[in-house]
Amino acid sequence: MDKGIKIELKNISKNYGKTKVLNDVNLTINPNEFFAFLGPSGSGKTTTLRILAGLEDVEDGQILFDSKDITHSSPGSRDVAMVFQSYALYPHMSVFENIAFPLKMDGIKKNKINELVTHASLRVKIEHLLKRKPGQLSGGQQQRVALARAIVRKPKLFLLDEPLSNLDAKLRLETRVELKNLHKNLNVTTVYVTHDQEEAMTLANRIGIFLKGKLMQVGTPKEIFDNPLSLDVAGFIGNPPMNLLEAEIKSKNLIIEGNLIANFKSKYENRKNVIVGIRPNDISISNNGIKAKIYLVEQLGDSSILNLLLKEKIIKCKVNENTNLQEGEEIEISFNSEKIYLFDKNTGLKI
């Protein structure tokens, strides 16, 4: 098997006119890694992917493929394959011609092209569609054609720009599994852009969180979920995301809205302007906790999310069963003090 390449981004910055879309991005992606860029729209993740592909110039910084500087080389010379969000299939060519196009441009002989196209189409199970035009295919089939076109010439780097976002929910889950398998079999460095946390968490070896043009945090899905390093990441990851509440620490006690939440054994000094982060799962209904009023109940089938009013703040609490609690009821809740995250309100960083 070919070995995928190692990618390094060094101090990458990019502007569109006066708008800064990428601000000093530094990142290393290991050979054969499945790396996901996760972030809301406009966060710069797709721009970064396009910079890797060579479709966008950078204002500043360096891109290295296997330690070789390719910052200013053309897209064609980088030996990367990309699956676009819109698939970008050539509408006037048949499926076969679409898949064969990169091989043809590479100057490969006809027999070999036939063999490779057949091989790639078998791999993504579209061998029966080769004679059709893209317009005659369903969204899922088009997506497979785009995948086949990308894998057919065994690129060094595989770029996927929200490839599942145009599929319906069921197909998305199926294709997700197939993508994972495909990556396992191909053994090629893969960069995957998505705004869907679940997709990023399940597919990727490591995730990079993009927010407002900055790469906020890089880590394995578990690291990012368990240890968000900043308020922004904490407020983004998790479904629903963490509750973030203003608090203060007074003589080792954590106080929110006048309520004692937790008691620390040591290490924290008295301070104000603290933000407490707690995941909805780590808040539970108890008998001797803080009083809160139920504002709204969201039933999810196997669990429910309670929207609670704590004085004027809304906090979300996830309970693992369908509850009979009604809106307007008063309940008592307690926070799992081991799962509390503390952030500095001014810097936004973890304390």
Added chain:
Amino acid sequence: MSFIKFNKKNYRNFIITFVATFILLIWILPLIWSVFVSLKSEIEVLAYPPNIFFEPVLDNFKAAIFGSLSIISELIDSFIIATITTTLTLILSIPAAYSLARLNLFGKKKIGFYVLATQMIPPMGLVIPYYLILGKFGWLDTYHGMIIVYMTFSLPFAIWLMVSFMEDIPREMEEAAFLDKASRIKTLLYIIIPQVKGGIAVTTIFTFMNSWNEFLFAVQLSGNKVRPVTIAMYNFVSVEQTLWAKLCAAALIAMVPVIIIGLIGNNHIVKGLTLGAVKGGGRK
């Protein structure tokens, strides 16, 4: 058809059909008149009141093709001029339109505007300058002179039309081609051109028709050695008499190539016209 049930939709269709027929009649009436006249003898044409029933003759067509006033050599001249003009226009306008649609050229917007602005000058204002310029070069009454003059009209139009077609192609399509290791030229050849076939067809038809039908510049800038077919119509007009029947026959013959091209490109031309209409100009 629309007469069976008079619900709202049928009613609408009826009105549309009626109006369309009316407009078509206005357009087609001179044509029908020409057909009738071309089948009469010269004496019959001048009969007053005109005879509705007459014995049709093909003498006029024979005269227009084989007679002393034959328009065959003019047809050939027109064909040479129109074909070369169309071919050169396509060869030049496709890459030009592509660069205006896609590349970050310096002063792109201004170039786009000036390309279009040339279309705003009334042709009458150009006849004398063109006459002087062609005269200086010694290109009056030559094929290349006429071709260049016609291209000054067809190129801006063709570029403007092709730009609107090319802007319709998603950028990602090209980016995918670049990543597939296609050069810009190959991308243009394999990805862009096949997708603007409709635009190319429309451009071909318009350019060919315009240079085939052009009269003003043909009569001023050529007419002796190079004689486009529109000028040939003057063969039948003299101080003493106008040979109406033969003139009509010649005019009908001159229409044939345009009609053939129109029929071939019918589908494309309708698509092209409506596309332009919806996009409201194409250029941003």
